[in-house]
Amino acid sequence: MRDNLLRMAKMRFPILLVVNGEEHELEIDPRRTLLQTLREELELGGTHLGCDSGDCGACTVLLDGEPAPSCLVLAADCDGRAIVTVEGLLQNGEPHAVQKALVAQGGIQCGYCTPGIVVSSVALLRANPNPNEAEVREAIAGNLCRCTGYQKIVEAVLAAAK
Amino acid sequence: MSDATKPPNGSGSQSPGIIGKRVPKLDALDKATGRAQYGHDVTLPGMLVGKILYANVPHARIVSVDIARAQKLRGVRAVITGANNPGRKFGYGTDNTPLKGDKVRCRRDEVAAVAAVDEDTANEALELIRVEYDELPAVFDPRAALVEGAPKIHHDKPSNLFTRYDYSHGDAERAFDSADVVVEGDFDLPYVTHSAMETAFCLAAFDLQGHLTVWSTTQIPFLLQRDLSEALGIPGREIRVIQPTIGGSFGRGLDVYPFEPITVQLAQATGKPVRISFSRTEEFFASAHRQPAIVRMRSAARHDGTLWAREARLVLDAGAYISWGAVTPLVMMETxxxxxRVPHAKFVADVVYTNNLPTGAMRGYGNPQSTFFTEVQMDELAEKLGMDPVEFRLKNANQPNEETPQGLKITSCGLRECITEAAQRIGWESRAATDERRFETDEPHVRRGVGIACTLNVGGGARIYRSDGCGATVKVDDFGRVTLVTGSTEIGQGSETALAQIVAEAMGVRLEDVTVINSDTSVKPWDVGVHASRTTFIAGNAAWRAAQDAKRQILAHAAQMLNVSADALEIGDRIVRVKDDGRQVAFDKVVRALHYREGGTFVIGTGWYDPPTQLVDKDTYKGNISAAFGFGAQAVEVLVDMETGKVRVLRLVAAHDVGRAINPMYCEGQIEGGVQMGVGYALTEELLVRDGQILNPTFLDYRVPTALDMPEIETVLIETADPEGPFGAKGVGEMGGTPTAAAIANAIFDATGVRLRRLPMTGERVLAAIIKGESNAASQTEP
Amino acid sequence: MKPFEFFKPATIGDASKILADYGREGRALAGGTDLLIRMKRGQWTPRAVVSLNRIAALRAMEMNGELQLGARVTLGEIIRSAEARGQFPVLARTASKMAGVQVRSLATVGGNLCNASPSADMAPPLIALGARADIAGRDHERILPLEDFFVGPGQNALVPGEILRAIFIPRPADGFFCSYVKLEHREAMDIAIAGVAVSAQLAKSAAEIRNCLDVRIVLGAVAPVPRRAKRAEEILRGNDLTRERIQEAARLAASEAQPIDDVRGSAWYRRQMIEVLTRRQLLALMTAPL
Structure with a gap:
């Protein structure tokens, strides 16, 4: 039985991932999460492992435009889907307004939650360019931060919306 | 002419340049764009994954460990057990070994470890290890552990009592007899945990000469070097510790953990680099959490509102092994x-071994605990005196330039200003004016309340170790780049940027021309570690000295080049110029001129700072532990649902005496982040432990406040220009979370008339207290 | 995670066939927000994981007389859908209080129901709305009242090979109100300590008096399965809503709860919260706009 399982583990599942606009044809172990695949196969280290159970938001990416925890998605299940990571938010090397505002307003301390916060906030501003404070807090409620008390993050996202 | 050995304290200085500016952290853009390299991002060629098998029985003799099947699994490179231990003990209590050979004393005890080609294989190997235990009676209540005949945790220790702290001044016993009002109560404080967003990690690699390099999330790189040496018998000079970007720590990294020597042992056994990264679950059960405390406390005052006496008796559950967390009573007794001003005080704390998980220190180092019970009783005293809580606090507040009976030499002190600001901004006056405000809510079952609490913190280092020092060098290269190499450690708090500001200011160079190196023990000078809110103060003073030294070297040579005395020169905008006539030479040219000549030299300044403080006396615990003290007051407004007990914090004002804000943005950030930990401690965070097992090892059920749970925080920085601090700055790292829980408890009392003495104050506990209608009963239990 | 075979069929028929073949060793994957956590923790070790995410039919959300809510519709899609917001605001509101935005992009209504957690938030309001489960098997279909879909903690009425295809929700008549309120420790990313859904078909019996033609009170997180408080419903059904009657119904609802102690709350507190949450929602109906 175990041998059988091990043989199956070696099975590879072919997928096409579109990450930050680039197509990647991969053969992956079906057990791999999107998070592992981004970090280990595609070397996109900006997406962070925080809890591996969807409770902290550090691994948030845009999945077909929606913010989602990449630790709760099997890469094999993402065939053909468009994924944007924190690295993909720079345009011509220029950081996104949310990234600039977090830098300027002191919304970053240890920075481990920051990529997730950035991705969630960009998704918010795309759907709602003029959010109020409550809407910003709602949008990042799934992103735990242990350093900032959220105060300066919220201020930064509101500033980025202006 | 000011004292050349000390940076200016900012009082009366004009045009402060880069000091006091809200400049972004040096690494902020890298972090915002996902480029920063954390421990989990570091990989080495051939690196193996290490995994640990934990006992998951609380107390047992190890009969046998069978690793044969695990060793045979394809992809496994090493399996080690307690038999591989080097045979010596490590840790603050000299009571721990990497793997456990003879017996296990708590569920987290490390019994075996595996190195394998990948995580799945390592996990599979763990499942193949068979351990046979002979279970022993276990004890989980520290009070029971002190009783004669209780199961003994360490057979080579005289008893389960690791140590007792017994402090007093004045005559507390008799003072209670002569007091006019006395309040008394039992407090119950839970396990809570740091919850850094990045879990702990260790990567160990040996080179062919046997030199060990360890990449670590530690807060104490030089003590880790020493601790690993002790634990493994590897000479400290062979050990190099590198700290990558660290994703928060909050006290987690103050001790060496068994997994660190285990990682090294696996690297030794395999000849390959080995990494152990904690999973979040491991982080929840294998970190050294803030220890729970059982507290009996009483406080007394005189009719005129003079605080008269305090007595606290604590039992602290250290768990199965002693960490630096055992030293937190030193800070608790300070509160x-x-x-x-307290004329009479007594403090007794027993630190006790149990079969619970080992505990440690967390941001505040005992102070959030002691401030909770102390400040709740301040409120109770005020109530009993019929005095306004703010007035009562102002009347008894510490003042500048006084020595407390404990021997703390308070220099700068803005406690009164903090209280006044916090009270005024939360609307305290209207609080006194009317009772109806309690009912001014949208719903009939909701009450409104405000509360306040204060804090005293070390702000000029804390001498809990023989040295409280830090070294620094400042090098200037021949293109004018200034590199500060500091012994201190950045764990996200922003000290690196504050230090760069101090160097830029001291030398007169641009901030953008300053680089900070702080991540490698083979490069940086010694430092005791990042703790006790000490880095800006201690490392800042060291950096300032090194910068002054480098500046002196540059000016001395520029003086020769310009044929004036060094006193006549100033540095600014990448040039050195004569103040009077404007003649100038490029800053970088001076440096080049120093070494492009016969008998030349280079520019490197050095600085060492160890504050003028003392270790406390080992018998009386008196002495001035810190060179400066930070103060703060927090005022909160809460809503309490009287039918569900649920508390909502609406607003929080945090007024803190920071001496001088080198970078106000990150001073505020430290306080605001502290407030979040305080709100969590007050309302939602509790690691539930039953029979030594954690019941809620996930972020789903260990409830760190989310953005929706946090109030709007108004932070007020009170600047008192400390005479010893760099540019007047005092430490600010911990005090943001210290008074929060007490302020919230006091606001709940204002809203509901019930006192909560158990944390966290969940809806269930608040409702139970409301139902019980107990406002003054000594202890509180659920119906 | 233990090794497994991964399938991603395009039709319900194929999915059903694979799941039937693997029996108890097969697991359907929709949003994955529960399944993957259990697999990572080793609680579930399926040999086959069958993704339902290629099956377009499961993603439909249509109004034809009643709302057909595809099982694979995400909580985020419910919040954004015009149908839910217009006709079934309780569903949008309930979804918007679950987890956080990020998890709601993945989590599906079908997943929430099939996991059959006692605290599943979608269950009480859907039961209160009179929803039915549309189930497709390998060669059969069946429709089950949603309240009969839950068998025990983590157990639903599906047999191997069956897939929850959609939820059918009757279109509300004028004078129909439905709400769901839960109590949590945090304002987001949390699990209900207790939750109560109330639905009522109201009529004016006098100027300011509301008569309760029909009513459902559904309790969450206080019993092995979402549970209707039928005795509480009974004393309200057909009667005018008065404060006294509401107090009594709330007390009855609390007595019908079967709560346990766990890391989120004690049984006594949960029972008491059922009374509070039930009473508050019923009191709000006294002034419901008719």
Missing amino acids: VASLY
């Missing part, structure tokens, strides 16, 4: 004995 009891020295927050406000």
Whole structure:
């Protein structure tokens, strides 16, 4: 039985991932999460492992435009889907307004939650360019931060919306 | 002419340049764009994954460990057990070994470890290890552990009592007899945990000469070097510790953990680099959490509103092994004995071994605990005196330039200003004016309340180790780049940027021309570690000295080049110029000129700072542990649902005496982040432990406040220009979370008339207290 | 995670066939927000994981007389859908209080129901709305009242090979109100300590008096399965809503709860919260706009 399982583990599942606009044809172990695949196969280290159970938001990416925890998605299940990571938010090397505002307003301390916060906030501003404070807090409620008390993050996202 | 050995303290200085500016952290853009390299991002060629098998029985003799099947699994490179231990003990209590050979004393005890080609294989190997235990009676209540005949945790220790702290000043016993009002109560404080967003990690690699390099999330790189040496018998000079970007720590990294020597042992056994990264679950059960405390406390005052006496007796559950967390009573007693003027005080704390998980220190180092029970009783005293809580606190507040009976030499002190600001901004006056405000809510079952609490913290280092020092060098290269190499450690708090500001200011160079190196023990000078809110103060003073030294070297040579005395020169905008006539030479040219000549030299300044403080006396615990003290007051407004007990914090004002804000943005950030930990401690965070097992090892059920749970925080920085601090700055790292829980408890009392003495104050506990209608009963239990 | 075979069929028929073949060793994957956590923790070790995410039919959300809510519709899609917001605001509101935005992009209504957690938030309001489960098997279909879909903690009425295809929700008549309120420790990313859904078909019996033609009170997180408080419903059904009657119904609802102690709350507190949450929602109906 175990041998059988091990043989199956070696099975590879072919997928096409579109990450930050680039197509990647991969053969992956079906057990791999999107998070592992981004970090280990595609070397996109900006997406962070925080809890591996969807409770902290550090691994948030845009999945077909929606913010989602990449630790709760099997890469094999993402065939053909468009994924944007924190690295993909720079345009011509220029950081996104949310990234600039977090830098300027002191919304970053240890920075481990920051990529997730950035991705969630960009998704918010795309759907709602003029959010109020409550809407910003709602949008990042799934992103735990242990350093900032959220105060300066919220201020930064509101500033980025202006 | 000011004292050349000390940076200016900012009082009366004009045009402060880069000091006091809200400049972004040096690494902020890298972090915002996902480029920063954390421990989990570091990989080495051939690196293996290490995994640990934990006992998951609380107390047992190890009969046998069978690793044969695990060793045979394809992809496994090493399996080690307690038999591989080097045979010596490590840790603050000299009571721990990497793997456990003879017996296990708590569920987290490390019994075996595996190195394998990948995580799945390592996990599979763990499942193949068979351990046979002979279970022993276990004890989980520290009070029971002190009783004669209780199961003994360490057979080579005289008893389960690791140590007792017994402090007093004045005559507390008799003072209670002569007091006019006395309040008394039992407090119950839970396990809570740091919850850094990045879990702990260790990567160990040997080179062919046998030199060991360890990449680590530690807060104490030089002590880790020493601790690993002790634990493994590897000479410290062979050990190099590198700290990548660290994703928060909050006290987690103050001790060496068994997994660190285990990682090294696996690297030794395999000849390959080995990494152990904690999973979140491991982080929840294998970190050294803030220890729970059982507290009996009483406080007394005189009719005129003079605070008269305090007595606190604590039992602290250290768990199965002693960490630096055992030293937190030193800080707790400071609150009891020295927050406000206290003529009589007594503090007794027993640190006790149990079969619970080992505990440690967390941001505040005992102070959030002691400030909770001390400040709740301040409120109770005020109530009993019929005095306004703000007035009562102002009347007894610490003042500048006084020595407390404990021997704390308070220099700068803005406690009164903090209280006044916090009270005014939360609307305290209207609080006194009318009772109806309690009912001014949208719903009939909701009450409104406000509360306040204060804090006293070390702000000029804390001498809990023989040295409280830090070294620094400042090098200037021949293109004018200034590199500060500091012994201190950045764990996200922003000290690196504050230090760069101090160097830029001291030398007169641009901030953008300053680089900070702080991540490698083979490069940086010694430092005791990042703790006790000490880095800006201690490392800042060291950096300032090194910068002054480098500046002196540059000016001395520029003086020769310009044929004036060095006193006549100043540095600014990448040039050195004569103040009077404007003649100038490029800053980088001076440096080049120093070494492009016969008998030349280079520019490197050095600085060492160890504050003028003392270790406390080992018998009386008196002495001035810190070179400066930070103060703060927090005022909160809450809503309490009287039918569900649920508390909502609407607003929080945090007024803190920071001496001088080198970078106000990150001073505020430290306070605001501290407030979040305080709100969590007050309302939602509790690691539930039953029979030594954690019941809620996930972020789903260990409830760190989310953005929706946090109030709007108004932070007020009170600047008192400390005479010893760099540019007047005092430490600010911990005090943001210290008074929060007490302020919230006091606001709940204002809203509901019930006192909560158990944390966290969940809806269930608040409702139970409301139902019980107990406002003054000594202890509180659920119906 | 233990090794497994991964399938991603395009039709319900194929999915059903694979799941039937693997029996108890097969697991359907929709949003994955529960399944993957259990697999990572080793609680579930399926040999086959069958993704339902290629099956377009499961993603439909249509109004034809009643709302057909595809099982694979995400909580985020419910919040954004015009149908839910217009006709079934309780569903949008309930979804918007679950987890956080990020998890709601993945989590599906079908997943929430099939996991059959006692605290599943979608269950009480859907039961209160009179929803039915549309189930497709390998060669059969069946429709089950949603309240009969839950068998025990983590157990639903599906047999191997069956897939929850959609939820059918009757279109509300004028004078129909439905709400769901839960109590949590945090304002987001949390699990209900207790939750109560109330639905009522109201009529004016006098100027300011509301008569309760029909009513459902559904309790969450206080019993092995979402549970209707039928005795509480009974004393309200057909009667005018008065404060006294509401107090009594709330007390009855609390007595019908079967709560346990766990890391989120004690049984006594949960029972008491059922009374509070039930009473508050019923009191709000006294002034419901008719």
